Amino acid sequence: MGVAHLDASRGSRGSRDPVRRLALTDALLAERDARSCALRTLEWLREEAGAGSGLCLMLDPDGRTLRGLAGLGVDGDGVEPMKIELSQSTHPLVVAMESREPVAMEAPGESGRRPPPITPLGPIGYTIVPLSAGARDDRGQVGLLLVAGAEGRSLDEEVLAWAGGRLGVRLAALAYSAARDAEARRRREVEWLQGVIEAVTDPVLLTDAEGRILVANSGAEHLLAAAEEAAEGRRRAVALNNMLFSASLFTDTEDQRPRRRELLLVNPVDGQDLLLELITTPFPLGKGETGLVSVLRDVTDLSRATAEIEENYRKLRTAEAEVRAERDRLDVILNAVLDPVLVTDPGGNIVLMNPPAERLFTVPAPSRDRESERRVRANDAVFTSFATDLYAGRSQRWRKDLTLSDPETGVQIPMEAISAKTVTRPGQETAIVTILHDQSEAAEKALLYDQVKRHSDELEERVREATGELADQNELLRRQALQLEHASAMKSQFLANVSHELRTPLHAIVGYTSVLLEGMAGPLAESQQEKLKRVDSNASHLLAIINDLLDLSRIESGKMPVRIERFPVSEVFDEVRTETESLIQASDLEVHFKALEDLPELATDRQKVKQILINLLSNALKFTPAGEVRIEANFDRTGDQVAISVTDTGVGISHESQQTIFEAFGQSASYFAPSQIGTGLGLSICRRLAKILGGDITLESEPGEGSTFTLVLPRQLEIV
Amino acid sequence: MKRGAPLVLVVDDFAAGRELCAEYLSFRGYEVATATDGAEALNKAFELEPDVILMDLSLPAIDGWEATRRLRSDPRTRAIKIIALTAHALEAERARALEAGCDEVVTKPVIPRELELVVRRQLGRETTPAEDRASERGAR
Numbered sequence: 001m002g003v004a005h006l007d008a009s010r011g012s013r014g015s016r017d018p019v020r021r022l023a024l025t026d027a028l029l030a031e032r033d034a035r036s037c038a039l040r041t042l043e044w045l046r047e048e049a050g051a052g053s054g055l056c057l058m059l060d061p062d063g064r065t066l067r068g069l070a071g072l073g074v075d076g077d078g079v080e081p082m083k084i085e086l087s088q089s090t091h092p093l094v095v096a097m098e099s100r101e102p103v104a105m106e107a108p109g110e111s112g113r114r115p116p117p118i119t120p121l122g123p124i125g126y127t128i129v130p131l132s133a134g135a136r137d138d139r140g141q142v143g144l145l146l147v148a149g150a151e152g153r154s155l156d157e158e159v160l161a162w163a164g165g166r167l168g169v170r171l172a173a174l175a176y177s178a179a180r181d182a183e184a185r186r187r188r189e190v191e192w193l194q195g196v197i198e199a200v201t202d203p204v205l206l207t208d209a210e211g212r213i214l215v216a217n218s219g220a221e222h223l224l225a226a227a228e229e230a231a232e233g234r235r236r237a238v239a240l241n242n243m244l245f246s247a248s249l250f251t252d253t254e255d256q257r258p259r260r261r262e263l264l265l266v267n268p269v270d271g272q273d274l275l276l277e278l279i280t281t282p283f284p285l286g287k288g289e290t291g292l293v294s295v296l297r298d299v300t301d302l303s304r305a306t307a308e309i310e311e312n313y314r315k316l317r318t319a320e321a322e323v324r325a326e327r328d329r330l331d332v333i334l335n336a337v338l339d340p341v342l343v344t345d346p347g348g349n350i351v352l353m354n355p356p357a358e359r360l361f362t363v364p365a366p367s368r369d370r371e372s373e374r375r376v377r378a379n380d381a382v383f384t385s386f387a388t389d390l391y392a393g394r395s396q397r398w399r400k401d402l403t404l405s406d407p408e409t410g411v412q413i414p415m416e417a418i419s420a421k422t423v424t425r426p427g428q429e430t431a432i433v434t435i436l437h438d439q440s441e442a443a444e445k446a447l448l449y450d451q452v453k454r455h456s457d458e459l460e461e462r463v464r465e466a467t468g469e470l471a472d473q474n475e476l477l478r479r480q481a482l483q484l485e486h487a488s489a490m491k492s493q494f495l496a497n498v499s500h501e502l503r504t505p506l507h508a509i510v511g512y513t514s515v516l517l518e519g520m521a522g523p524l525a526e527s528q529q530e531k532l533k534r535v536d537s538n539a540s541h542l543l544a545i546i547n548d549l550l551d552l553s554r555i556e557s558g559k560m561p562v563r564i565e566r567f568p569v570s571e572v573f574d575e576v577r578t579e580t581e582s583l584i585q586a587s588d589l590e591v592h593f594k595a596l597e598d599l600p601e602l603a604t605d606r607q608k609v610k611q612i613l614i615n616l617l618s619n620a621l622k623f624t625p626a627g628e629v630r631i632e633a634n635f636d637r638t639g640d641q642v643a644i645s646v647t648d649t650g651v652g653i654s655h656e657s658q659q660t661i662f663e664a665f666g667q668s669a670s671y672f673a674p675s676q677i678g679t680g681l682g683l684s685i686c687r688r689l690a691k692i693l694g695g696d697i698t699l700e701s702e703p704g705e706g707s708t709f710t711l712v713l714p715r716q717l718e719i720v
Numbered sequence: 721m722k723r724g725a726p727l728v729l730v731v732d733d734f735a736a737g738r739e740l741c742a743e744y745l746s747f748r749g750y751e752v753a754t755a756t757d758g759a760e761a762l763n764k765a766f767e768l769e770p771d772v773i774l775m776d777l778s779l780p781a782i783d784g785w786e787a788t789r790r791l792r793s794d795p796r797t798r799a800i801k802i803i804a805l806t807a808h809a810l811e812a813e814r815a816r817a818l819e820a821g822c823d824e825v826v827t828k829p830v831i832p833r834e835l836e837l838v839v840r841r842q843l844g845r846e847t848t849p850a851e852d853r854a855s856e857r858g859a860r
Contacts, residue, residue: 496810500778503807507829508736514831515740520747543829550809561811 020048024163028170034058035070037174038145041167042072045147049159052150053121057082057093058131058143058171061179066093069143071120078120092117096128097141102160103128124148129160131168142171203276203296209289211246220296223265223274237268248278249292257281263296275300340436348387351431360404360436372407379404383434386417390432396421402436414439488556495553502546510539548685555688562692564717566603569633569642570595576613576631580621587621590628599635602642604693604717609644612686612697616646616709619682624650624706635715641695645710652703661699662687686711693717725849727751728839729770731761731787732805733779737828741774741805744832745839749850758782762790765797772839777806777817785820792821801842805835 024044031037038056045051053073057066068082088094096103105116107125116126129145145164149155194215197204203220207213216224224245226238248263258281265274277297285291334341340357344350353361361380363373382402390398398419405412419434513536515521517529524532554560573593577584584591602609613631620629627649634643653661662683687697694714701707728750732738735756742752753768755761758779765773773791777784784804791797804817807828814825826838840848847855 496808499809500807503809503828504734504737507807508734508740510829511737511740511744511832514833515744515747518833520744539829547809554810559810559812 020044021162024048025166028166031170032174034171034174037167037170038070039072041145041163042070042147045145045160045163046072046150049147049156049163050150050153051147051155052153053148055079055082055119055121055146056131056143056167057084057146059086059097059141061175066097066144068120074120074122082120093128093144096130096144099128099130100132102130102157102164104157119146121146121148127155127157127160129164131164131171133172134165134169142168142175200295202298205294207249207292207294208285209291211249214291220294223268223296226268233271234268237266237271241265241268245278245294249280249294262299265296273300274298275303337435339438342383342434342436344387344432344434346391346430346432348384348391357436360407363407371410375405375407375410379407383417387419387432387434390419390421401439404436414443416442492553492557492559495549499546499550502542506539506543506546510536510543513539548682551685552688555685555692560689560692562605562717562719563607564603564719565606566601567606568595568601569599569644572602572606572610572613573631573633575610576617579610579614580617583618583621587624589621589624589626591617591621592628592630592632594630595633596635599633599642600715602713602715604713608689608693609711609713612689612711613644613646615682615686616697616711620646620648620650620707620709624648627706636712640715641712642715643710643712645708647706647708649706652705653699653701653707654703658699658701662697725749725751725853726771726843726845727753727768729753729755729761729764729768729773731755731758731773731779731784732776733757734776737776737805740832741835745836747850748836748848749853750839750848758784758787761787765791765800766794769796770800772801772803772842774803774805774835774839775822777804777808777813785816788817788820788822803838803842805830 024041027040027044028037031040038058042051042054042056045054051072053071055071055074056069058069059066064086066082066084066086068079071079084091084093086094086097092105104127105125107116107123119126126146126148129147130141131143131145133140133142145160145167147155147160197215197217200217201219203217203223205213205216205220205224213220213224223241224238226235230238244263244265248261258279260277260279263276263278265276266272267274275298277299279295279297281293282290283293334352334354337354338356340360341352341354342350342357342361343352350361361376361383363369363376382404386400386402389400398417400417402415402417403412404415416437416439417434418437419432422431422433513532516524517532517536551560573595577591577593617629617631629649630645630647632645632647634645635641636643683697690697690711690713694717695712698710698712699707700710728745730738730741730745730752731754732741733756738754738756742754745752753764753770755764759782761773761775761779762782764770775784775788779787782790784806788802788804791800791802802822804822804825805828806813806817806825808814809827814827817825823842824838826835836848840846
């Protein structure tokens with residue numbers, strides 16, 4: 001190819017047209033990327049400046065390398081791999097970068113000059129147009145346009161320079177905005193990253209190979225960073241954490257696999273231990289360096305949960321063992337139960353039997369006895385029918401009487417079947433447990449019970465009859481008691497009346513006898529006096545009898561009044577002696593009264609004590625022909641009782657008579673001399689009086705040797 | 721004293737007892753009046769105003785208890801000493817007599833000598849009127 005000539009006629013005319021130039025400017029402004037801008041420019045140069053082919057090279061953003069950007073009329077595959085380092089300072093294209101003007105390169109072989117570098121344009125001459133960033137841009141050239149003229153056309157250098165300037169400015173502007181966008185994107189990405197790291201609740205941090213912290217989220221800062229003004233304890237905890245953390249970082253980063261290990265740190269706030277899982281992943285930091293991403297996960301709760309799960313598992317195992325033991329025990333129990341027990345599933349199949357049940361429902365293997373097999377089948381049918389009824393029913397429990405037969409003997413066995421459904425979940429029946437109870441014995445017992453009951457009923461009937469009779473008798477007795485009471489009252493009234501009626505004439509008898517003896521009717525002859533004394537004596541006796549009857553009546557009607565007073569026994573002895581003086585003198589006996597020195601005073605009815613003693617002494621005098629009578633008083637400290645005994649040396653009382661002597665009208669004939677017949681009331685009244693005073697009278701006597709009557713009285717009579 | 725000797729009114733429906741008593745008291749120097757039932761006893765008591773009344777209790781028409789109550793309720797006869805003389809021996813009867821207003825109760829039978837001692841005690845005397853008169857005669 002020859003030297004390129006500038007075709008001034010068309011090229012310069014068209015390319016210098018301001019309207020054509022405006023078209024390029026508009027086209028460039030409309031394009032958004034460098035490659036399109038380069039193509040537009042090359043196409044414009046082909047139209048306006050006679051260019052045949054062209055190539056655009058652009059400087060990298062780092063300003064170190066020129067790279068192929070776009071080509072027109074060239075082999076497109078060769079453009080993009082084009083790469084020229086600016087460090088090759090002698091390379092013609094690198095040199096051209098320093099120029100501000102277009103530089104023409106001759107085709108190889110046309111002159112002795114150094115040939116232009118091989119380009120996709122081929123071995124032809126071309127012009128290098130520096131692409132300037134613009135007068136106000138200090139970046140200088142942003143790239144190069146390599147333009148070869150069309151066949152036989154020369155290139156208008158001025159137009160080339162102008163177009164190069166337009167493209168340079170546009171490429172510079174695009175590069176600037178691209179760089180700005182990249183920076184903004186990078187910044188946004190960093191923010192996102194920070195945001196993501198921060199959003200992770202677990203502590204996350206990036207460290208370099210030496211363990212220096214590059215980035216950390218607040219969780220990590222909480223553990224590993226403390227402000228200067230933080231509390232001493234917190235700062236120390238943080239320092240300790242840093243030490244522990246650094247020590248546990250994996251320093252070998254040969255492979256890029258994440259590593260994990262457990263790490264124990266301290267919570268800087270409360271000082272509690274924190275169990276953390278440390279996951280470290282190496283990543284390339286660039287410049288051949290490796291950084292580490294560390295994520296710390298708090299597994300304190302996790303380890304607690306793990307422990308709980310282990311505990312639960314252990315419990316489960318224990319429970320399982322217990323269930324097994326329970327089942328074993330159940331088996332033992334089932335086997336020990338003498339009643340047949342069966343468990344059936346909802347299909348009616350027998351799933352479990354104890355030996356007594358087996359005996360009824362299975363044929364023993366060795367003896368294939370047809371008869372017993374038939375019985376077993378009959379039993380099975382009976383039971384199946386029962387179980388079917390149970391499933392049909394809604395109740396949980398079921399009781400029915402079944403008749404089975406003993407497979408061996410064929411004996412009919414009345415059985416009571418009690419079943420219960422076992423329910424695991426509501427509505428889900430899992431099994432039926434049935435217990436059969438042999439009622440043969442119960443039936444016998446029932447028979448026996450009936451017999452016993454019949455006998456018992458008969459007995460009851462008899463008791464009822466007897467009770468009726470008793471009630472009648474009671475009523476009779478009650479009436480009799482009322483009658484007796486009435487009779488007793490009548491008797492008392494009668495005695496009171498008799499006493500009154502007898503006293504009135506006796507008053508006259510005693511009175512007249514007395515006045516005659518007093519001599520009111522004149523002096524009496526001695527024989528008259530003697531006979532009047534007999535009258536008087538008998539009247540006195542009659543009066544004594546009347547008084548006795550009255551006393552008995554009083555005692556029996558419970559109307560005997562009691563007057564308690566305090567007195568020494570010796571005083572009563574004196575009174576008794578005075579009142580019986582005439583009797584004593586008449587008897588010719590020696591009478592001794594003897595009271596203990598320290599005898600306490602009696603608190604009782606003085607008149608009754610006196611009456612008793614006079615009576616006892618009178619009897620003693622009456623029935624003692626010779627000898628003496630002793631009246632002695634003693635004190636029984638333990639019983640707080642006073643005992644007064646009247647002892648004579650008289651005729652004594654026979655043993656038979658001793659039994660009845662205290663009964664009313666009970667004086668035996670043998671006890672009395674014919675001249676001394678009394679009413680027989682004296683001793684009876686004495687004993688009753690003694691009892692009214694809370695005491696008693698006892699008797700010791702031997703016939704012919706004498707008698708001792710002892711009056712025993714409580715020292716102090718308590719009125720109830 | 722309006723009379724020389726105390727006047728005793730003996731009230732008893734039983735003649736033997738009444739006369740024995742009256743005779744003996746006269747013998748001992750008392751002035752004696754008698755009555756055979758309660759009504760007469762009241763009349764004589766108001767009329768004669770005796771010093772002592774020996775009052776039998778079981779009397780026809782007005783009995784001894786009633787007569788005593790009436791005498792005790794009248795100021796003219798209230799101060800008369802009344803000695804009940806009765807064949808009733810039970811305590812209840814004695815209590816009724818004392819309640820009616822009798823000064824003392826004496827149960828029959830009683831010998832006249834002892835009865836006179838009771839009269840004397842009620843009158844506060846040491847001696848019988850007969851003894852008084854005898855000693856007066858002796859002093860003269």
